[in-house]
Amino acid sequence: MSLEEIEKIAGQNYKYGFKSDIETEVIPKGLNEDVVRLISERKKEPKFMLEYRLKAYNHWKTLTEPDWTHLEYPTIDFNDISYYAEPKKKEKLESMDDVDPELKRTFEKLGIPIVEQKRLANVAVDAIFDSVSVATTYKDKLLEHGVVFCPLSEALEKYPEIVKKYLGSVVPHTDNFYAALNAAVFSEGSFVYIPKDTVCPMELSTYFRINAEETGQFERTLIVCEENSKVSYLEGCTAPMFDKNQLHAAVVELVALDNAEIKYSTVQNWYAGDPKTGKGGIYNFVTKRGKCAGKSSKISWTQIETGSAITWKYPSCLLIGDDSVGEFYSVALTNHHQQADTGTKMYHIGKNTKSTIISKGISAGKSINTYRGLVQINKSAKGAENFTQCDSMLIGSDCSANTFPYIDVRNAQSTLGHEAATVKVTEDQIHYFQQRGINMEDALTTIVNGFCADVFKELPTEFAVEATQLLSLKLENTVG
Amino acid sequence: MFNIKDLKASIGDKEILKGINLTINPGEVHAIMGPNGSGKSTLAKVLTGHPDFTEAEGSVLLKGKNLLELDPDERALEGLFLAFQYPVEIPGVNNEEFLRMAYNAKMKKNGKDAVDPLDFSDFIQEKLAKLSMDESFLERNVNHGFSGGEKKRNEILQLLVLEPEMVILDETDSGLDIDALRIVAKTVDAYRRADRGILVITHYQRLLDYIKPDIVHVLANGKIVKSGDKSLALELEDKGYDWVEAEAK
Ligand SMILES: Nc1ncnc2c1ncn2[C@@H]1O[C@H](COP(=O)(O)OP(=O)(O)OP(=O)(O)O)[C@@H](O)[C@H]1O
Numbered sequence A: 001m002s003l004e005e006i007e008k009i010a011g012q013n014y015k016y017g018f019k020s021d022i023e024t025e026v027i028p029k030g031l032n033e034d035v036v037r038l039i040s041e042r043k044k045e046p047k048f049m050l051e052y053r054l055k056a057y058n059h060w061k062t063l064t065e066p067d068w069t070h071l072e073y074p075t076i077d078f079n080d081i082s083y084y085a086e087p088k089k090k091e092k093l094e095s096m097d098d099v100d101p102e103l104k105r106t107f108e109k110l111g112i113p114i115v116e117q118k119r120l121a122n123v124a125v126d127a128i129f130d131s132v133s134v135a136t137t138y139k140d141k142l143l144e145h146g147v148v149f150c151p152l153s154e155a156l157e158k159y160p161e162i163v164k165k166y167l168g169s170v171v172p173h174t175d176n177f178y179a180a181l182n183a184a185v186f187s188e189g190s191f192v193y194i195p196k197d198t199v200c201p202m203e204l205s206t207y208f209r210i211n212a213e214e215t216g217q218f219e220r221t222l223i224v225c226e227e228n229s230k231v232s233y234l235e236g237c238t239a240p241m242f243d244k245n246q247l248h249a250a251v252v253e254l255v256a257l258d259n260a261e262i263k264y265s266t267v268q269n270w271y272a273g274d275p276k277t278g279k280g281g282i283y284n285f286v287t288k289r290g291k292c293a294g295k296s297s298k299i300s301w302t303q304i305e306t307g308s309a310i311t312w313k314y315p316s317c318l319l320i321g322d323d324s325v326g327e328f329y330s331v332a333l334t335n336h337h338q339q340a341d342t343g344t345k346m347y348h349i350g351k352n353t354k355s356t357i358i359s360k361g362i363s364a365g366k367s368i369n370t371y372r373g374l375v376q377i378n379k380s381a382k383g384a385e386n387f388t389q390c391d392s393m394l395i396g397s398d399c400s401a402n403t404f405p406y407i408d409v410r411n412a413q414s415t416l417g418h419e420a421a422t423v424k425v426t427e428d429q430i431h432y433f434q435q436r437g438i439n440m441e442d443a444l445t446t447i448v449n450g451f452c453a454d455v456f457k458e459l460p461t462e463f464a465v466e467a468t469q470l471l472s473l474k475l476e477n478t479v480g
Numbered sequence B: 001m002f003n004i005k006d007l008k009a010s011i012g013d014k015e016i017l018k019g020i021n022l023t024i025n026p027g028e029v030h031a032i033m034g035p036n037g038s039g040k041s042t043l044a045k046v047l048t049g050h051p052d053f054t055e056a057e058g059s060v061l062l063k064g065k066n067l068l069e070l071d072p073d074e075r076a077l078e079g080l081f082l083a084f085q086y087p088v089e090i091p092g093v094n095n096e097e098f099l100r101m102a103y104n105a106k107m108k109k110n111g112k113d114a115v116d117p118l119d120f121s122d123f124i125q126e127k128l129a130k131l132s133m134d135e136s137f138l139e140r141n142v143n144h145g146f147s148g149g150e151k152k153r154n155e156i157l158q159l160l161v162l163e164p165e166m167v168i169l170d171e172t173d174s175g176l177d178i179d180a181l182r183i184v185a186k187t188v189d190a191y192r193r194a195d196r197g198i199l200v201i202t203h204y205q206r207l208l209d210y211i212k213p214d215i216v217h218v219l220a221n222g223k224i225v226k227s228g229d230k231s232l233a234l235e236l237e238d239k240g241y242d243w244v245e246a247e248a249k
């Protein structure tokens, strides 16, 4: 087998590239104050929300797109995007039976169990279709434990005080260009609230799906974990194949109080564009940040990034509480013409705060895979510790990998460890497998899985298998 | 059972194998000796379908099938096995899992069910014992950080697991200490069977003391220039290669 063949192995048909035939109502393209008002009105939001959106919109107008990333893409015309789309049948859904059957079928095709008691028996799912949440499972069972898991719009209605207190408290609307845009036009998202002394009894999970063409998806997730509480949350994403690029600019905010622990996992498989031409695909510009506000709190990000034409994403931790812990485990696979610029930022503020960063970048095809990370240890963070390991794997010879680990230490009583390695999958390795009767695809998958093992073991068990399968799918040979 | 006919292979413009003819009958052990750079490992790689040599000419029949038309993994599943001169390291891939994958690929080819990790673990213990290998090798990653001799022994472990019909050993003896050489060589000798063929590439008589070959070939400059019985190996050990090469001209 030649190098070219190894490269070919990288190909795969995007399994989720179908578009569902569901009547959607899309508001006209373009962004202005009226659009912001319209969105807020559609969602019947409280007044403070509209005010917040307008403030964000007016701030956004003063900003320009960031150009410091390692990404290349044509300028986005923000007036050529529609900012809101919803499935037409929209009356309040009281039970799963009310969900549009076509929608149900879509989610079934995606392998997502919005019907209760299905496959992942112990996972509560919130399914978001374009701009609207269509189904949240296990809501009642969770409520018995005091756990709130619902669409953000519903939370604004039922728990406006909590939302008001925490929304924008971790990622302010002034944070960056896309965060400002999201704050102005966000349409839906998930809300999780875990009360004091509560361990959430099951995995929570949200699936995002962009279906309508030329719409953006701007969801916003807020997770608040009170003292001595614990939750594990997973998001999964897919989108149909379109020639035109679609914009996804999400914001995720996590708040952990004293002794609270939040584990946030992502399996991202947005459409990556045409494998040959690179046309189409999702632009994924996401701001994710967690605040370890309380003492001995812990926030852990695990991400498996396999999709999108462009990914721009740095799940971060603000380690404010003393003894708080931040973790980032990442596998980013890029193939064909994909570009990913991803990593994390760990801000050590409290005493004896600890952070761990394990990043595994895999590039194949003509893709570009960049790790960009910041570890900032502030003066107040006496006794802080960080360990960073960022490894890259190259498959074929047309791809590239970069690592930019920035370190900013402002006190002498802290410890930092850093390891980095770049490995290449060689023809000799693949040949070795083949000589023992193992085919090329299995060989590559096994090597890649081995490379990612440190990250996979951080995923909730229900999803570890899926992640492994997703990677092998992504590496599947489409050419015989 | 194994029939190489007029096999030629090049790297770029450089012809390395210049027409090799070799027939191994069931039950036979052949040895190939020859100077450094004469093309011995190249021959082994061409036979297994290494990507450096995809455009070989000629034919290689194993039980009647032309291997040159098959992918490397298909060749292996037909029963061809090479113990590499330089086994490659595969970080991140567990040795036992690798062995089980290979074993199950063979089971699948034979229409049998895959063995589960527990049964495989029992199965492998006995093989390890044969080679006096420590169990800890199973927990490590494939050849990763293995010493030269440990890598060679690991190759023979794979041989015992996969039980191929046509075995090529490329300088398996080099890198082994005296005791390891004895263990490995005796294991290979015990592997001889009426329905199996073995091709041993080596520089030294010491290996052939244990595995007595039926025929010894001398490969020089991409061609088999002389063949004889096992006494030829002793003669080479004594006199070197110059006289053979001179004779061939
Ligand atoms: N990939 C390659 N690129 C360039 N030259 C090669 C390549 N592989 C083999 N050769 C050359 O082909 C010739 C034969 O090499 P080969 O490894 O087959 O020798 P050998 O007989 O196995 O030698 P040794 O006894 O040292 O193991 C050598 O001159 C070698 O340099």
Ligand SMILES: [Mg+2]
Pocket (backbone or CB within 6 Å): B040, B041, B042, B085, B170, B171
């Ligand atoms: Mg050699």
